[in-house]
Structures are given as structure tokens and as C-alpha cells.
Amino acid sequence: DGGITQSPKYLFRKEGQNVTLSCEQNLNHDAMYWYRQDPGQGLRLIYYSQIVNDFQKGDIAEGYSVSREKKESFPLTVTSAQKNPTAFYLCASTLKGGGNTEAFFGQGTRLTVV
Amino acid sequence: DQQVKQNSPSLSVQEGRISILNCDYTNSMFDYFLWYKKYPAEGPTFLISISSIKDKNEDGRFTVFLNKSAKHLSLHIVPSQPGDSAVYFCAATSKYTGTASKLTFGTGTRLQVTL
Numbered sequence: 001d002g003g004i005t006q007s008p009k010y011l012f013r014k015e016g017q018n019v020t021l022s023c024e025q026n027l028n029h030d031a032m033y034w035y036r037q038d039p040g041q042g043l044r045l046i047y048y049s050q051i052v053n054d055f056q057k058g059d060i061a062e063g064y065s066v067s068r069e070k071k072e073s074f075p076l077t078v079t080s081a082q083k084n085p086t087a088f089y090l091c092a093s094t095l096k097g098g099g100n101t102e103a104f105f106g107q108g109t110r111l112t113v114v
Numbered sequence: 115d116q117q118v119k120q121n122s123p124s125l126s127v128q129e130g131r132i133s134i135l136n137c138d139y140t141n142s143m144f145d146y147f148l149w150y151k152k153y154p155a156e157g158p159t160f161l162i163s164i165s166s167i168k169d170k171n172e173d174g175r176f177t178v179f180l181n182k183s184a185k186h187l188s189l190h191i192v193p194s195q196p197g198d199s200a201v202y203f204c205a206a207t208s209k210y211t212g213t214a215s216k217l218t219f220g221t222g223t224r225l226q227v228t229l
Contacts, residue, residue: 035219043158048216103160107157110155
């Protein structure tokens with residue numbers, strides 16, 4: 001079955017630590033995205049990548065970093081510079097196109113700072 | 115600056131009745147709109163979409179209406195079922211963002227369908 005897999009489902013981080021969230025897709029989609037959801041808020045775009053070895057900052061990129069070494073994978077690192085990292089993180093992908101394509105989402109990773 | 119707004123954080127509807135979820139947008143460049151459904155601790159799933167060249171799109175119990183002049187769209191669910199209870203997000207995008215389908219999401223409306 002094609003889809004997007006995020007791991008882990010739950011992640012705990014100590015203050016000052018970097019953590020990396022995994023996102024893998026086997027849909028052969030060109031574009032991948034990371035969103036963050038906070039209670040009572042919509043999904044906010046952190047980073048996105050249209051092709052391998054290229055990515056752009058979204059609306060709230062500060063304190064995050066990404067890489068896109070393979071088409072299938074788009075890991076997100078939450079660095080110690082991110083002041084409020086506790087949130088629900090969602091990875092998504094779309095076919096390359098003119099923008100009129102639906103995004104497929106993973107199941108999400110809930111990150112908690114302890 | 116919230117470009118996509120869902121002003122009703124929650125909505126309660128009886129089973130069998132119509133659910134109407136509303137969404138407003140401010141960016142005139144948006145030309146494609148989508149609705150996503152989300153259960154707790156899961157990723158959103160695509161529900162239905164509409165292009166700005168249309169004013170209505172229907173898929174089974176779900177219909178989306180677009181009023182471009184008012185920059186308003188709505189999702190109608192008829193009849194509502196208990197399994198429809200979820201958070202619904204409105205999203206918008208523009209061909210002018212380039213090849214990536216950058217979606218701008220609203221804050222969501224929690225729908226509860228009661229028996």
C-alpha cells in the first residue's frame with residue numbers, strides 16, 4: 001500500500017536536545033512538506049521541498065532544519081533553538097504539478113519537551 | 115495574518131440533519147480550495163476540493179460551494195452521520211506559489227454529530 005509513514009508516533013525530548021522526526025513516502029511524489037499543529041490552531045508550514053536536494057522555508061522555519069537527500073525521505077530536525085517545540089508534527093506529500101493537487105498526510109508525530 | 119479563516123471552532127448537529135461548515139479567505143490569488151477531515155492523533159485526510167472556475171462540487175454526501183466575490187466557501191454534509199464527527203480544515207492554494215502545492219490552512223472546525 002502506498003502512503004506516508006512518520007516515526008515515531010510519540011517522541012519526548014529534553015530541554016536543549018535536538019531530535020529528528022522521520023518521514024518516508026512511497027507514493028513517488030515529488031514534493032514533501034512539514035506542518036506543525038498546535039491546539040486551536042491550523043496547520044502551519046515549517047519547510048517544504050519540491051525536488052531532491054532542494055527545500056524552502058515555510059512560515060515558521062526558525063529552530064528547524066530539514067534535508068532531502070532522497071525522493072522518498074524528508075526528515076525534520078527540531079533543534080534546541082526552537083523555543084516551543086511541543087506540538088503535533090505532520091508530514092505531507094503531493095505530486096509535482098500546478099498546485100491543484102491534494103496533499104497526502106502521515107499519521108503525525110507528537111513531540112513533547114520534558 | 116490569517117489568510118484562511120474558519121470562524122466557528124465547533125459545531126454540533128443531530129444525526130441525519132445537514133452540517134454546514136464555513137470558511138473565508140482573504141488572498142485573491144487563491145484559486146483552489148480543499149477540505150480535510152482530521153481525527154485526533156491522526157493526519158488529515160482529503161475530503162473534497164473545488165477549483166475557482168467552479169462554484170459547486172459534489173461527492174456523495176459532501177458538497178462544497180464557492181462564492182468568489184464574497185471569498186467564502188462552505189462544506190455541506192447531508193445527511194450527517196456520527197462517523198463524520200471530526201475536525202474539518204479548510205485549505206487554499208494558488209498556482210502562483212509555483213510547482214509545490216503549498217496549502218494555507220484554516221484553524222479548523224470541530225464537528226460533533228449527535229444521535
